[in-house]
Amino acid sequence: MERSMVPSFEEALERAYPKIEWRLPIRMAAPQGTGLGCRFCIARYGIKAHEIPALPQTIAEFHAHMKTFHPIRASL
Ligand SMILES: [Zn+2]
Numbered sequence: 684m685e686r687s688m689v690p691s692f693e694e695a696l697e698r699a700y701p702k703i704e705w706r707l708p709i710r711m712a713a714p715q716g717t718g719l720g721c722r723f724c725i726a727r728y729g730i731k732a733h734e735i736p737a738l739p740q741t742i743a744e745f746h747a748h749m750k751t752f753h754p755i756r757a758s759l
Contacts, residue, residue, distance in 0.1 A: 692727065693705065693723055693753050694756070704722075705722045705723060706753070707722075708720060708739070711730070711735050712735070713733070713735040715733055716736030717740075718735045718736060718737065718738025718740060719739045719741075719742070720738055721745070721749070721752075723752070723753050724752070
């Protein structure tokens with residue numbers, strides 16, 4: 684199988700759970716602080732309360748995270 688035909692982690696999740704809005708943030712709060720959680724990262728790594736303050740704090744930061752870590756592959 685060609686490498687390009689293997690779905691990425693993100694594509695596999697989006698196909699398996701199409702009703703989840705994977706590319707929208709989840710607002711998260713813990714006693715230590717708040718942040719915008721990334722569904723892909725949470726699905727892959729999980730998250731602990733002490734990590735929440737280190738999450739993106741603004742939509743712009745969240746979009747930068749998406750662009751860097753979960754870019755949409757051009758599939759032609
Ligand atoms: Zn992420």
